[in-house]
Amino acid sequence: QVQLQESGPGLVKPSQTLSLTCTVSRGSISSGGYYWGWIRQHPGKGLECIGYIYNSGSTYYNPSLKSRLTISVDTSENQFSLRLKSVTAADTAVYYCVRLSDTAEFDPWGQGTLVTVSS
Amino acid sequence: DIQMTQSPSSLSASVGDRVTITCRASQTIRSYLNWYQQQPGKAPKLLIYAASSLQSGVPSRFSGSGSGTDFTLTISSLQPEDFATYYCQQGYTTPQTFGQGTKLEI
Numbered sequence: 001q002v003q004l005q006e007s008g009p010g011l012v013k014p015s016q017t018l019s020l021t022c023t024v025s026r027g028s029i030s031s032g033g034y035y036w037g038w039i040r041q042h043p044g045k046g047l048e049c050i051g052y053i054y055n056s057g058s059t060y061y062n063p064s065l066k067s068r069l070t071i072s073v074d075t076s077e078n079q080f081s082l083r084l085k086s087v088t089a090a091d092t093a094v095y096y097c098v099r100l101s102d103t104a105e106f107d108p109w110g111q112g113t114l115v116t117v118s119s
Numbered sequence: 120d121i122q123m124t125q126s127p128s129s130l131s132a133s134v135g136d137r138v139t140i141t142c143r144a145s146q147t148i149r150s151y152l153n154w155y156q157q158q159p160g161k162a163p164k165l166l167i168y169a170a171s172s173l174q175s176g177v178p179s180r181f182s183g184s185g186s187g188t189d190f191t192l193t194i195s196s197l198q199p200e201d202f203a204t205y206y207c208q209q210g211y212t213t214p215q216t217f218g219q220g221t222k223l224e225i
Contacts, residue, residue, distance in 0.1 A: 047163065047206060047217040062214045096162055103169060104210020105153040109162035 002027035004097045004110035012091075012117050018084040022097030022110060029055050029075050035100040036073065036080045040093040041112075048093075052100050053080055087117045121145050121209050125218035132223060136197045140221045142190045142207035151211035154183055154192045157204045157220075166205075167192065197223075 008020035022036070029036060037052025037060075051061040053071045061069045070083040084091060097110040122145035132138050142152065150170040155163035165174045167183035170190055180195040194201055202225055207218040 046219050047208070049215045049217075060213055064214075100215075101168075104151050104215060105165055105168040106155075106163075106208070106215075107165040107168075107174065109164070112162050 002099060002108055004099065004108060006095060006097050006110045006113040008113060008115070010114055010116060012087055012115060013119050014088055014117055015086055018082070018087050018091060018115055018117070020082045020095055020097075020113065020115070022080050022082075024078045024080075029073060029078050029080065031055075033102065035060070037098050037100050037106075038071065038082045039096045039098055039106065039109075041096070042090075042093045050082065050084075050095075052098075089117050091115070092117045120214055121148060121212060121216050123207055123209055123216050123218040125205075125207055125221050127221060128219065129222040129224060131225065132197055133225065134197050134199060138194045138197055138223065140192045140205055140207075140223075142185075142192070142218050144188045144190075144209055144211075147187050148209045148211035150186045151209055152183070152185065152190045153208045153210060154181075155206045155208065156201075157206065159203075163206060 003025045005023045012018045035052040038050040040048050051071050053059045053073050068085045073080040094112045094114050096112045098106040124143045126141045152170045154167040156166050157163040166177050166181050171183045182193045184191050204220045204222045206220050
C-alpha cells in the first residue's frame with residue numbers, strides 16, 4: 001500500500017515562501033496513472049484542493065492560489081514538492097499530500113503537517 | 120467552482136443507530152462523488168468513491184448512493200469508531216471541492 005509523508009518547516013514568516021516535500025514509499029511516482037498533490041485544511045475548517053502534478057510534470061493549480069504556487073516532482077527521489085510564496089496568516093493550515101486517481105478520488109493521504117505563518 | 124453542501128452540519132446518534140448524511144452539488148456531477156471520514160487529529164480516509172463503490176478495507180455498514188446533484192452516505196449500524204467528521208468531495212471538474220463536513224457525535 002502506497003504511503004505518503006510530508007516534511008518541511010512548521011513555522012514560516014509572513015511574506016516568505018512555504019516549502020513542503022512529500023516522500024512516496026511502497027510505490028513509484030513514475031509508474032503512472034495517478035496525480036500527486038496537496039490539500040490543506042485551515043484550523044477547524046474544511047478541505048481545500050491546492051493543486052497536483054503528474055509524473056510528466058503536467059500540473060493543475062487551484063486558481064485561487066495559482067499566482068503564488070509551484071508544485072514540482074522529482075521522480076529520482078520519488079518525491080514531489082509544494083512552494084507557496086508570499087504567505088500570510090491565511091495560509092496557516094494543515095497541509096496534506098495526496099494521490100489523486102483518474103476517477104478523481106484522493107487516496108491515500110499523508111498524515112498532514114501543520115504550517116503556521118507567524119513572525 | 121461547484122459548491123458542495125452537506126446536511127446536517129452535525130448529528131447526534133447512538134451506537135447501533137442507522138445514520139444518513141446528505142450531500143448536494145450546485146450542478147450535476149454525474150457520479151463523481153466521494154466520501155471521506157476524518158477522525159480528530161488524523162488525515163481524512165476514503166470510504167466511498169464514484170458515489171457508491173466501497174473502498175477496499177472499509178466495513179460494509181457504510182454505503183453510498185445518488186447521482187447528478189443529490190447523494191447520501193448511510194451507516195447502517197453505528198459503531199464507536201464511526202464517531203468522526205464526514206466530508207463529501209466532487210471530482211467532476213476542477214477545482215475538486217469538498218463539502219463543509221458533518222460531525223457525527225454521540
